[in-house]
Amino acid sequence: MIKKTPPTIVVIGCGVIGLSSALSLQELLRNDPSKSSWQVVIVSKEWPTSIPGAPIPHSIEYSSMWAGAHVRPIPATTTQLREEGRWLKQTVMKFHSLLKSGDQIGLTLTSAIEVFEAPGSEYNAQTAESFEAESGLEGYRELTAEELPNGTTFGFEYESYCINSPSYCGDLLRKFIIAGGKTINATLRSVDEASTITSNVQFVVNASGIGFNDSKVFPIRGHILLTNGTCFDKTITRQNLDGTWNFIIPRFFSGGTVIGGTKEPHDWRRDPDSVTCRRLLDEVEELKQYASSSSSSSQPQNISIIREIVGRRPAREGGVRLEIEFPGNTHSTKSKLPVIHAYGAGGRGFEISWGVADGVAELARSLMAKVDQTKGRPAKL
Ligand SMILES: Cc1cc2nc3c(=O)[nH]c(=O)nc-3n(C[C@H](O)[C@H](O)[C@H](O)COP(=O)(O)OP(=O)(O)OC[C@H]3O[C@@H](n4cnc5c(N)ncnc54)[C@H](O)[C@@H]3O)c2cc1C
Ligand SMILES: *[C@@H]1O[C@H](CO)[C@@H](O)[C@H](O)[C@H]1NC(C)=O
Ligand SMILES: *[C@@H]1O[C@H](CO)[C@@H](O)[C@H](O)[C@H]1NC(C)=O
Ligand SMILES: *[C@@H]1O[C@H](CO)[C@@H](O)[C@H](O)[C@H]1NC(C)=O
Ligand SMILES: *[C@@H]1O[C@H](CO)[C@@H](O)[C@H](O)[C@H]1NC(C)=O
Ligand SMILES: *[C@@H]1O[C@H](CO)[C@@H](O)[C@H](O)[C@H]1NC(C)=O
Ligand SMILES: *[C@@H]1O[C@H](CO)[C@@H](O)[C@H](O)[C@H]1NC(C)=O
Numbered sequence: 001m002i003k004k005t006p007p008t009i010v011v012i013g014c015g016v017i018g019l020s021s022a023l024s025l026q027e028l029l030r031n032d033p034s035k036s037s038w039q040v041v042i043v044s045k046e047w048p049t050s051i052p053g054a055p056i057p058h059s060i061e062y063s064s065m066w067a068g069a070h071v072r073p074i075p076a077t078t079t080q081l082r083e084e085g086r087w088l089k090q091t092v093m094k095f096h097s098l099l100k101s102g103d104q105i106g107l108t109l110t111s112a113i114e115v116f117e118a119p120g121s122e123y124n125a126q127t128a129e130s131f132e133a134e135s136g137l138e139g140y141r142e143l144t145a146e147e148l149p150n151g152t153t154f155g156f157e158y159e160s161y162c163i164n165s166p167s168y169c170g171d172l173l174r175k176f177i178i179a180g181g182k183t184i185n186a187t188l189r190s191v192d193e194a195s196t197i198t199s200n201v202q203f204v205v206n207a208s209g210i211g212f213n214d215s216k217v218f219p220i221r222g223h224i225l226l227t228n229g230t231c232f233d234k235t236i237t238r239q240n241l242d243g244t245w246n247f248i249i250p251r252f253f254s255g256g257t258v259i260g261g262t263k264e265p266h267d268w269r270r271d272p273d274s275v276t277c278r279r280l281l282d283e284v285e286e287l288k289q290y291a292s293s294s295s296s297s298s299q300p301q302n303i304s305i306i307r308e309i310v311g312r313r314p315a316r317e318g319g320v321r322l323e324i325e326f327p328g329n330t331h332s333t334k335s336k337l338p339v340i341h342a343y344g345a346g347g348r349g350f351e352i353s354w355g356v357a358d359g360v361a362e363l364a365r366s367l368m369a370k371v372d373q374t375k376g377r378p379a380k381l
Contacts, residue, residue, distance in 0.1 A: 004200070005198060005199040005200040006037045006038055006039045006200065007035075007037065007038045007039075007200055007202050008038070008039050008040070008041055008198055008199075008200050008201050008202060009025055009038065009039070009040045009041070009201075009202055009203060009204075009205065009364065010041050010043055010194050010195070010197060010198070010201050010203075010204045010205070011025070011040060011041070011042045011043070011204075011205040011207060012042075012043050012044065012188060012194055012204065012205065012206050012207060012208050013042070013044055013206070013207035013208045013209055013343070014042050014044035014046065014047050014048060014169075014173065014183075015062065015063060015064035015169070015207065015209050015349065016064045016067075016165070016168070016169055016172070016349050016350050016353045017207040017209070017342055017343065017345055017349055017353060017356055017357070018042060018044065018205070018207035018208075018342075019042070019048075019169060019172040019173060019176060020172065020353040020354055020356070020357035021205055021207055021342055021356070021357045021360040021361070022040050022042050022176050022181060022205075023172060023175060023176055023179070023357065024354075024357040024358060024360060024361040025040050025205070025360065025361055025364055026040055026176065026179050026180070026181060027361070028361045028364060028365060032368075034372070035368065038202075039180060039181070039182060040176075040180075040181050040182070041181070041182040041183065041184060041197075041198055042173075042176065042181065042182070042183050042184070043183075043184045043186055043188065043194065043197055044183075044184075044185065044186075045185070045186065045187040045188075046058060046059060046062045046065075047173070047183075047185070048064065048065065048166055048169035048170045048172075048173055049166075049170070050065040050166040051166065052166070052226045052256075052306060052307045052309070053226075053306045053307055060270050060310055060311060060312055061209065061210050061219075061312055061314075062209070063209055063210070063311055063312060063313055063314050063349060064165055064166075064169050064209075064349065064350075065165065065166050065169070065311070066165075066222065066224070066309050066310075066311025066312075067163070067165040067311070067349065067350055068162075068163075068165070068224065068235075068247070068249035068251075068258045068260065068261070069162070069163040069165045069249065069350040069351075070112060070160060070161065070162050070163065070235045070237075070247075070249050070351075071088065071091070071092060071095075071112075071135075071137070071160045071161040071163075071350070071351040072112065072114070072160065072237060072351065073085065073088055073131070073134065073135040073137065073351075075120075075122035075123060075125075075126065076134065077122050080318065080319040083319065083320075084319065084320075084348055084352050084355075085134055085135070086355060087352035087353075087354075087355020087356055087359075088135060088136075088348070088351050088352050088355065089134065089135055089136045089355070090354050090355035090358055091350075091351055091352055091353055091354040091355050092135060092136035092137055092161070092351075093136055093354075094354035095107055095109075095161050095354075096136070103171075104171075104253075105167075105168055105171035105172065105175075106163055106164040106165070106167035106168030106170075106171055106252075106253055107161055107162075107163055107168065108161065108162045108163075108164075108250075108252040108253075109159060109160075109161055110159070110160065110161070110162055110233060110234055110235065110250070110252075111139075111157055111158075111159060111160075111233075111234040111235075112157060112158055112159070112160035112234065112235045112236070112237075113143070113155065113156075113157045113234060113235070113236040113237070113290055113291070114155060114156055114157075114236070114237045114238075114239075115143070115148060115149055115152040115154070115155035115236070115237070115238050115239075116152055116153065116154045116155065116238070116239050117151055117152055117153065117238075117239065117240050117241040118153065118241045119153070119154040119239075123154065126140075126156070127140075128140040128141065131156075131158065135158075137158050137159055137160055138158070138159050139157070139158050139159040140156060140157075140158045141156060141157055141158070142154075142155070142156045143155035143156060143157065149238065149286055149287060149290065150286060152238065160235065161351075162235055162249055162250055162251070162252060163350050164251045164252055164253045164255040165251075165350060166255075167251075167253050167255060168350075182198075184197055184198065188208075191339075192336065194206075194337075194339075195336055195337040201337060202337070202367075202368075202371060203337050203338045203339065203340065203364070203367055204337055204338070204339045204340070205339070205340045205342060205360055205364075206339050206340065206341045206342060206343060207342045207343055207360075208343050209314040209343055209345075210312060210314035210343070211314070211343045211344070214316065214321070214343075214344070216316050216317040216318060216321075216344070217314065217315070217316045217343070217344055218265060218266050218315055218316070218317075219265075219266070219267070219268065219312035219313065219314065219315065220263050220264060220265045220266075220267075220312070220313040220315045220346060220347055221262060221263075221264040221265075221267035221268070221269060221310060221311075221312060221313075222260070222261055222262060222263060222264075222309075222310065222311045222312070222313055222347075223260070223261060223262040223264075223272055223273070223276050223277075223280075223308070223309070223310050224258050224259065224260035224261040224262075224280075224308075224309045224311070225258070225259045225260070225261075225277060225280060225281070225305050225307075225308055225309070226251075226256055226257075226258055226305070226306045226307045226308075226309055227256055227257050227258075227259055227303045227304060227305055227306060228256050228257075228303055228304055228306055229250075229256060229257035229259075229301060229303040230256070230257070230301070231292050231293060231301040232248055232250040232257050232288075232291040232292055232293065233250060233291075233292075233293035234248075234250070234290065234291045234292075234293075235247065235248060235249045235250065235291065236248050236287050236290045236291045238283075238287060244262075244283075245260065245261060245262070245263060246260070246261075246280065246283045246284050246287060247259070247260045247261055247284075248284060248287055248288065248291040250291070256306060257303070259280055259281065259284050260280065261280065262276060263313075263347065265315065269310070270310060271310060272308035272309070272310050277305075277308055313345075313346050313347040313349075314343065314344055314345060314346065314349070315344065315346035315347070316343070316344025316346065319344065319346070320342065320343070320344045320345050320346075320352070320356060321341040321342070321343055321344050322340075322341065322342055322356060322359045322360070322363075323340070323341055323363070324338055324339070324340050324341075324363050324366075324367060325338065325339045325340075325341060326338050338367055340360055340363045340364060340367070342356055342357075342359070342360050
């Protein structure tokens, strides 16, 4: 007897957005008895197997492998930032509950420090109450003048998350597979391929990151240094007057320390450059003491570079595209099935991941309700 393939949701992409979305979809299906036979399949051309320094190649486009990463709220001054702010808070809440449940998945709650040569006016209004209300992060405190690094005029600290990004993504993939998720390694060349890659596909989630054909999408180049530093247990970010950045992000769980970094929109250069590398190392020198753990000796640790990293943040004018596209209805996709788009997270993919994933699940719920109404004929939606 031939076993029929269960109704299937295809998720394109195994970055932090595809993985979080796939897990949220599994939860949605688990909570709906009428969907107990459904399955989720991730289709991707790259997978989270990155150990920087080991010979496992990843393309510069696979953003989730290169991220620092930390959670760093941005004052919500635009519609896009307000939406991202809500996603960030949802993500923080999810991180809190993951940690509480004892999940060891590359997440560390730790102190974060931000300092500015010239803070924008949006920071003036910030208080401990407003900061916590907007981000879900506790412990906000402004730094005193004596505590500020040389050349900076304003700063604050709070409790935030550092994420060992390759490790975290690997853990999410393991969770997905243990929960019954399936995987297919493939490079999709056309939209239709997603709906035919396995049988009985009901709809597709497009978490392809930088995507492959949206003119609003562009890369923000990030040049960072992965070092062997182990003496840091806080993350610090410095914003300079000329628009440059310096940061230290510990990668807990034996991942060393990230020293960064650049944010260069529309810059397609693939290779690290030695001038930037030197500048980043020099400029971070003073910040090291702020990020050092109190238990480490006062003598600064001798750190060396394991790998110079260039990654591309998958940015999009107007921000993440989170919406359903119905067949035949628009220009950009000629899919025969509905597609839930979830790409273009820019420099914030980790910190907004669970908010976006919840949005995907919400859209999926509405799609499935329509499928139910049309008695399982999704193509007629
Ligand atoms: C240097 C640097 C530092 C960063 N720091 C932070 C930080 O501190 N905090 C933070 O929140 N974010 C940070 N980011 C941003 C974050 O990395 C991204 O926003 C996030 O990884 C985007 O995830 P994604 O799943 O959308 O895309 P990706 O991780 O790029 O995943 C896309 C997936 O789609 C697959 N795919 C694409 N096209 C196809 C195709 N045609 N066929 C099959 N599969 C396909 C890819 O193989 C991949 O699996 C940083 C990024 C960089 C580069
Ligand atoms: C602070 O920075 C200025 C200008 O960069 C420099 O001249 C001065 O020596 C620095 N002071 C300390 C204490 O590092
Ligand atoms: C996955 O597929 C890509 C091409 O789509 C190929 O380059 C790569 O080698 C495959 N990886 C594995 C583990 O099969
Ligand atoms: C996913 O989005 C990209 C835009 O970046 C687009 O080119 C691609 O066709 C979309 N995939 C599907 C299956 O709709
Ligand atoms: C991308 O979209 C353009 C039109 O916007 C179209 O001409 C082109 O064929 C598309 N390419 C792919 C790979 O889908
Ligand atoms: C750091 O390492 C370099 C080269 O490995 C060495 O020359 C230097 O003396 C070391 N410094 C300290 C403080 O250990
Ligand atoms: C990092 O590497 C340098 C040079 O090899 C070495 O001197 C230093 O002790 C290493 N640091 C740690 C924390 O291992």
